[in-house]
Amino acid sequence: MKLCWVDIRSTNGLKDAIVAEALHQRVDGIIANDLADLTNLPPTVTRVLFPQDAIPADLTGADVVLVDTDKFGDTATLALKFPGVEFGRYVEIVDAPTLEQACEAARTETWSYLLFRDPTKIPLEIVLAAAGAGKDTGKGKIITQAADVEEAEIIFIVLEHGSDGVAMAPKNVGDTTALKAAAEERSAPVELVELTVLETAHIGMGERACVDTTSYFGEDEGILVGSHSKGMILCVSETHPLPYMPTRPFRVNAGAIHSYTMSKAGRTNYLSELKAGSKVLAVNTKGETRVITVGRVKIESRPLISIDAVAPDGRAANLILQDDWHVRVLGPGGKGGEDYKVLNSTELRPGDKVWGYLPTEDRHVGYPINEFSLEK
Incomplete structure (x- = not known):
C-alpha cells in the first residue's frame, strides 16, 4: 500500500477542513511546520514536523522530523539527541550533486523526503534504482512531493513500483480524497x-x-x-x-x-x-x-x-x-x-x-x- 502524506504548511485558510478530510480518509501522515498543528492529532496518523528555521527543544507531538542536513546536521546525530523521534532527510533535487544526495538518502535514511524541480521523472527513476536493496529489505521509505493528484498517480508507478509514498499540499477540499483514491487504485485478484x-x-x-x-x-x-x-x-x-x-x-x-x-x-x-x-x-x-x-x-x-x-x-x-x-x-x-x-x-x-x-x-x-x- 502506498503512503499518503498531506502537507498543511500552506492551506489558504482551509487548514481545519483539510485536516478533517485527511483524518476521515485515513491518510498516513500530516506535515506541518508548527508543532501546535500536530499535537492534537490522533495516533492513527503519523505526525510529521518540517521545521524551517530551528528544531524545537521539545519535540513532543512529532513522530517524524524532516530536516535539510546542510542546515541542521546529519539525522543520526539528531536521533541520538532526540530519542523516540524518527528523523528524515529532505533533499531538493535541482542538479547532479543534489541527485546524488537523494540517491544516498534513499539508500541510507529511515525517511527520504524528495522534491524534484525538474518535470521529468528520470531523476526519480534514478533514485528508485539507486535505493535498490535498501528498499527491498525495508530499511527506508521514500516520500516524493507531488504538485497535484495527476503527478501523484505518475509517481506511484514510476519504474512499475513507484515511490513508497507521496506528499501533497491540497489546494481545495476534495484533493485529499482524490489522492487517497489514487494510492489505493490497485486491482484486486479475481476468482x-x-x-x-x-x-x-x-x-x-x-x-x-x-x-x-x-x-x-x-x-x-x-x-x-x-x-x-x-x-x-x-x-x-x-x-x-x-x-x-x-x-x-x-x-x-x-x-x-x-x-x-x-x-x-x-x-x-x-x-x-x-x-x-x-x-x-x-x-x-x-x-x-x-x-x-x-x-x-x-x-x-x-x-x-x-x-x-x-x-x-x-x-x-x-x-x-x-x-x-x-x-x-x-x-x-x-x-x-x-x-x-x-x-x-x-x-x-x-x-x-x-x-x-x-x-x-x-x-x-x-x-x-x-x-x-x-x-x-
Missing part, C-alpha cells in the same frame, strides 16, 4: 472458475473488437470477455505464435461488440465503448490482475462463433468471438507442466475446459448493483 464447454455454434457475420493496449501481456494473460455481466471467459492475447502473421502481444482479439469486459474498480465496459485511454483489467490464469490502458480498438465485420460453457454449480457463460482458428482462449492444464492451455476457439468441443469468471452482482451502467436483472 477464476473452471468452466466446461457445452456447445459451439457458427452464427454468421457481426462486428468484433480487437483491443490493442499500451502494455505487453504475459503468455498466460488476457482479458475477461462475455455476453453477460455474470459470466466471462478469459481471452488470451496474441502472445503465442501464429502462422502467416507476427505475434502482437499487446492485442486481444476480444469478441463481439456487445460483450462485457472488466475495467478498474470492479466496473464493466462494453467492448464497443472502449477507446484510446480507456482502462481494462488484464488477468492471468492465477487470477492476478492489473489495470492497463487501451491504445486503440479495431472494430471490423467478421464471421462469429458462439461458445456456451457452464460451471460445476450450474452457472453459465457465453462468449461470442471471431470465427477463426487464431482467436484463442485460456484453459487449465497444458503440456510441460504449465498450469494453463491455449485453446483455439474453432477447435473447442463439448467437454473442453476453459477459465472463466462469474461475478454475482447485477450491473447498471457498468457498476455493480443489488437489483433484479435477467440476462439471456
Whole structure:
C-alpha cells in the first residue's frame, strides 16, 4: 500500500477542513511546520514536523522530523539527541550533486523526503534504482512531493513500483480524497472458475473488437470477455505464435461488440465503448490482475462463433468471438507442466475446459448493483 502524506504548511485558510478530510480518509501522515498543528492529532496518523528555521527543544507531538542536513546536521546525530523521534532527510533535487544526495538518502535514511524541480521523472527513476536493496529489505521509505493528484498517480508507478509514498499540499477540499483514491487504485485478484464447454455454434457475420493496449501481456494473460455481466471467459492475447502473421502481444482479439469486459474498480465496459485511454483489467490464469490502458480498438465485420460453457454449480457463460482458428482462449492444464492451455476457439468441443469468471452482482451502467436483472 502506498503512503499518503498531506502537507498543511500552506492551506489558504482551509487548514481545519483539510485536516478533517485527511483524518476521515485515513491518510498516513500530516506535515506541518508548527508543532501546535500536530499535537492534537490522533495516533492513527503519523505526525510529521518540517521545521524551517530551528528544531524545537521539545519535540513532543512529532513522530517524524524532516530536516535539510546542510542546515541542521546529519539525522543520526539528531536521533541520538532526540530519542523516540524518527528523523528524515529532505533533499531538493535541482542538479547532479543534489541527485546524488537523494540517491544516498534513499539508500541510507529511515525517511527520504524528495522534491524534484525538474518535470521529468528520470531523476526519480534514478533514485528508485539507486535505493535498490535498501528498499527491498525495508530499511527506508521514500516520500516524493507531488504538485497535484495527476503527478501523484505518475509517481506511484514510476519504474512499475513507484515511490513508497507521496506528499501533497491540497489546494481545495476534495484533493485529499482524490489522492487517497489514487494510492489505493490497485486491482484486486479475481476468482477464476473452471468452466466446461457445452456447445459451439457458427452464427454468421457481426462486428468484433480487437483491443490493442499500451502494455505487453504475459503468455498466460488476457482479458475477461462475455455476453453477460455474470459470466466471462478469459481471452488470451496474441502472445503465442501464429502462422502467416507476427505475434502482437499487446492485442486481444476480444469478441463481439456487445460483450462485457472488466475495467478498474470492479466496473464493466462494453467492448464497443472502449477507446484510446480507456482502462481494462488484464488477468492471468492465477487470477492476478492489473489495470492497463487501451491504445486503440479495431472494430471490423467478421464471421462469429458462439461458445456456451457452464460451471460445476450450474452457472453459465457465453462468449461470442471471431470465427477463426487464431482467436484463442485460456484453459487449465497444458503440456510441460504449465498450469494453463491455449485453446483455439474453432477447435473447442463439448467437454473442453476453459477459465472463466462469474461475478454475482447485477450491473447498471457498468457498476455493480443489488437489483433484479435477467440476462439471456
